[in-house]
Amino acid sequence: MKTALSGRRVGAAFPAVLVLVGFALLFGSCGGGKSADAKKRLFIYNWTYYTPDSVIEKFEKEYDVEVVYDSFPSNEEMFAKLKAGGSDYDIVFPSGDYVSIMVKEGMLAPIDRTKLKNFGNVDPAVLARCDFDPGNVYSVPYYMGAAGVAVNKAKVPTFEKSWSIFGRKDLAGKMTMLDDMREVMGDALAYKGKSVNATGDADLALAREVIEREWVPNLLKFDAEAFAKGFAAGEFWVVQGYAESIYAEIDPAKRGDVEFFIPKEGGPMYIDSMVVLKGSKRQDLAHAFIDFIHRPEMYAEFVDAFGFPATCNVPARALKKGPEWYPAAALEPCELKGDLGPALEKYNAIWQEIRVGK
Amino acid sequence: MSAKRNYGSLYAAPQGLWLLLFFAAPLVIIVAYSFMEKGLYGGVEPRLSLDAYRALANPSLLLVAFRTLLVSLVATVLTLIVALPCGYSIARSGNQSLRLFLVIVPFWTNFLVRIYAWIAILGNEGFLNDALRALGVVADPVQFLYNQWAVVLVLVYMYLPYAILPLFSTIDKFDFTLLEAARDLGATKLEALRLVLLPNIKGGLVTAILFTFIPIFGAYAVPLLVGGKDSYMLGNIIADQVTKTRNWPLAAAISMTVTVLTGLAALVFLFRSRKPAPQSVEEPAAPLGVAGTSAVPSGGAR
Structure with missing residues (x-):
């Protein structure tokens, strides 16, 4: 095969490629400069x-x-x-x-x-x-602190301050949860009254069932990167996430429309x-x-x-x-996330199947 | 001839060194990691283990691989469908430099910024939905984002230039009088393009396919940001194994498998597309049974 760019008539394409490479080098080399003063x-x-x-x-x-x-x-x-x-x-x-x-x-x-x-x-x-x-x-x-749930009150006027909000079918396609295994598994465990550090097979199976049967059908996606942006844009009405991320994105004039709560069942805390x-x-x-x-x-x-x-x-x-x-005080029912050690594998296996979906 | 020293290998040394340092060495590390035991807190333990390769047989992993393949195929085909007419029109236009320049311009903006730009366009409160509502086409916003089609659309947009450039450069070399000859011999416009142009720009097509399919197959940021809950792709699994689930050997094993498979596929693809010499008119028309290769050299078949 002749690679297209190696042909004889590369004249016109070549400068374009050069421009590309040039810019890559230019921006790639920025930053990392060190000031010379001895402070x-x-x-x-x-x-x-x-x-x-x-x-x-x-x-x-x-x-x-x-x-x-x-x-x-x-x-x-x-x-x-x-x-x-x-x-x-x-x-x-x-x-x-x-x-x-x-x-x-x-x-x-x-x-x-x-x-x-x-x-x-x-x-x-x-x-x-x-x-x-x-x-x-x-x-x-x-x-x-702990991750909690932010609700757009303009779109969702009444709600219960519970993890059960993610089971609401009328909000299907308008909600996201964190793309974070320990958080979401911990939420489901806390929702069912279990420890967020549970490692027993029965507890984990229960958590998995809550997530897969009750929550996932109503979720638009799992998102730990852009949930606050999407929430601020009115794209998502209910998001699980960190208060500071949401605080940073919300227009101060619209803060009255936002309620952030830590669910009454508690959840993982850090x-x-x-x-x-x-x-x-x-x-x-x-x-x-x-x-x-x-x-x-x-x-x-x-x-x-x-x-x-x-x-x-x-x-x-x-x-x-x-x-x-x-x-x-809202953190009181929450529980610290502990190191799970080798039991992390169990969480990994369940979470991967939840994330892959069907 | 006097014994002039040949400095060729010396001049080429920086390239070799570059490849050794930034391609071969990392690859060796990945291979090595894939055969080691995973560390409890990330990293690897220096003990030989095949666990990572055994874990590949996991059905959910295979499902993701299949889904990734499907998305990549659809995105690559769509990219080619858009890139072909673009490459053609650039090659035939009078101001090639300007048009090529315009193809390159999006690269001035950071990759992530361009993904967020698409989110701003396609969002429920985005430009497109605003326009549709203003025109009275829809009452409620259409959910464009966070599904497989959003992923395909943004991937096509991202990799379009990589398909346009090689296609342009081969179409540019094409002798367009051949199309006139085909028309003179009774081919319709479409037949002329299909039977004369396409076989002659196969080199460009192959390059375009490789340049789009392979990076799309490893896509990570696009499915993460515009995909939905069903858009988890191989690139995301690999990243999660390193950054979240602390299983570096598995990440390395998936990467290795993907690298080997795409490498083999690319070799087979390149090898097969090299065989026929489309330009030679003497060559007998290949039997139409070899469908799918689009390599039917039918210069004088009609």
């Missing part, structure tokens, strides 16, 4: 936009340092990158199950409480739930924590940052930026001004 730097590896710029800027000013904020979209990706090595991060923000995994793998440095003046601000009730790191030897809670990596060369600065976050006014500024309740920091509750998407 001290702190490397943070955190969820995508999870600490407001304003808080980071204040820290930078006060400590005369530069904070480098890299982000990850999932615990799995964060873990894989750290395991691959070569990164030089000081502070990471894993969820609870990954804190325990990272402790087991010997990746973390113990927290030096003497360097944390503000540790006393952390809610003891939250600390008591940190069974992924008993005694908080390696981690300091950053935020405790505590994202701050941990210091064993290899960190800036342990003092890392501790200073963690302490800075738990200053009441800083914590208030953080939660206000996202419409969060101040779940982890007690004095911040009096200082915060903004509205909350859900009250901290």
Whole structure:
């Protein structure tokens, strides 16, 4: 065969290809430039936009340092990158199950409480739930929250604050749930009164039946990427997702039309924590940052930026001004997602069949 | 001739090095991973295991493979149907450079942005539905997005340039007086295109098919963003095995299987399409039994 582009008369196509390659190179090589000044730097590896710029800027000013904020979209990706090595991060923000995994793998440095003046601000009730790191030897809670359900009240005026909303046939084709195995399986387990960390075959079969029979027929799709955009555009009327994602997309004038709730049956919850990596060369600065976050006014500024309740920091509750998407009390029936260990395989197998469909 | 040193291999070295570093080495890693045990928390354990290949026999995996094949076939055929007249009109037009330039222009916009643009067009509150409602064609919005057809449409849009460019470049080389000759000999316009043009641009067609089918087969972002709950494709399964379910060996094994199968298919495809020499008029007309190859060299058959 003659490949079409290798022919003799490539004259006209060739410049086009060149333009293409040129642009690829141009945009591919952008970024990654490093400033040459010798300012001290702190490397943070955190969820995508999870600490407001304003808080980071204040820290930078006060400590005369530069904070480098890299982000990850999932615990799995964060873990894989750290395991691959070569990164030089000081502070990471894993969820609870990954804190325990990272402790087991010997990746973390113990927290030096003497360097944390503000540790006393952390809610003891939250600390008591940190069974992924008993005694908080390696981690300091950053935020405790849960995914919930956002409803467009203009389209859906009456509803029950329950997972049963996804079983409503009149809303079929207008609803999405997260493309996240632990979340959706956990929701179904909680809906049936089981633990979100259940590993028994009967419990998992029950959860699967709820998802496949009651929920999936009414879902437009499983979406963890664009649900908030679609919700803000009026495309989806009921979405399961994170309050902060929805908060970021909704036009402030239309906030009155949105209700966000944590279903009364509870569901999987997370505590994202701050941990210091064993290899960190800036342990003092890392501790200073963690302490800075738990200053009441800083914590208030953080939660206000996202419409969060101040779940982890007690004095911040009096200082915060903004509205909350859900009250901290709504988290009470929720349960922390634990590391399932080898039982994860069972979840994988069920979830794959749910996702593939028929 | 004096003993002039041949620097050819030296000049070619960067390309070889590039391929070794960014193609061969990663491929070796994927092969190696596919034969290892999975790590409990992602990654692999350095122990030999065939578990990943055994897991391939899973019926839901086969269902996804079949669905992916179907979507890829439909999308490739539709791409060709659109690309052929485009390539033809560019080749016959007076301002080829401008038209080719226009084919390339969409590449200036990021791939993901273009997918979101389609979401803005096709959404229930999107431009298309707004227009349809304004014209009174429909009362309630039509659900264009989040199904298999949305996936096919956006895939066709994305890979169209990869089909137009090779088709244009072969059609451009085609001697159009042959079409006139065919008409003189009694062929209708359509017959002339089908029996004279098509066999002569087979090289371009093959390239266009390979350049569209193979990347579409590995599509990931398009089904993720515009697909519905039934649009899970192989690319998504592979990504999920790495980023969610912590089964790297399985991801590697699926990738390897897909690579080997598409590689073999491409080789067979290329090999078969090389055999007949469509230009030679002396060659006897092939028996019409070999359907499906469109390789019937029927220059003088009529």
